[in-house]
Amino acid sequence: DKLKFVNKIAKPMASKKLTKKLLKLAKKASKDKKANMVFGLKAVQRGLRKDERGIVILAGDVNPIDIMCHIPGVCEQKGLPYVYVPSRQDLGQSIGTLRSILLM
Numbered sequence: 001d002k003l004k005f006v007n008k009i010a011k012p013m014a015s016k017k018l019t020k021k022l023l024k025l026a027k028k029a030s031k032d033k034k035a036n037m038v039f040g041l042k043a044v045q046r047g048l049r050k051d052e053r054g055i056v057i058l059a060g061d062v063n064p065i066d067i068m069c070h071i072p073g074v075c076e077q078k079g080l081p082y083v084y085v086p087s088r089q090d091l092g093q094s095i096g097t098l099r100s101i102l103l104m
Contacts, residue, residue, distance in 0.1 A: 014084060026057065030094070038052075055081045061087055068101060
């Protein structure tokens with residue numbers, strides 16, 4: 001259902017089960033003060049520049065895709081795992097914001 005709105009570059013796409021687990025993990029991390037979770041494009045870019053470690057979760061339905069199309073390349077260069085989830089609304093709700101396009 002939500003996969004209709006996903007961009008062409010959104011690969012690897014998380015399965016339904018993995019998406020559910022990732023959103024649950026993001027929800028737990030957002031409540032934990034020690035988790036050092038960052039979200040938003042600028043904060044994640046800063047984290048990537050500073051070589052912070054973690055998994056990068058990107059929303060697959062972001063328009064225009066030019067906003068974040070460089071992030072997967074940087075993640076591969078740094079050896080960080082990254083994955084796309086189908087909906088940015090779901091990603092934002094899991095961490096308690098209105099919308100979010102990526103988090104680390």
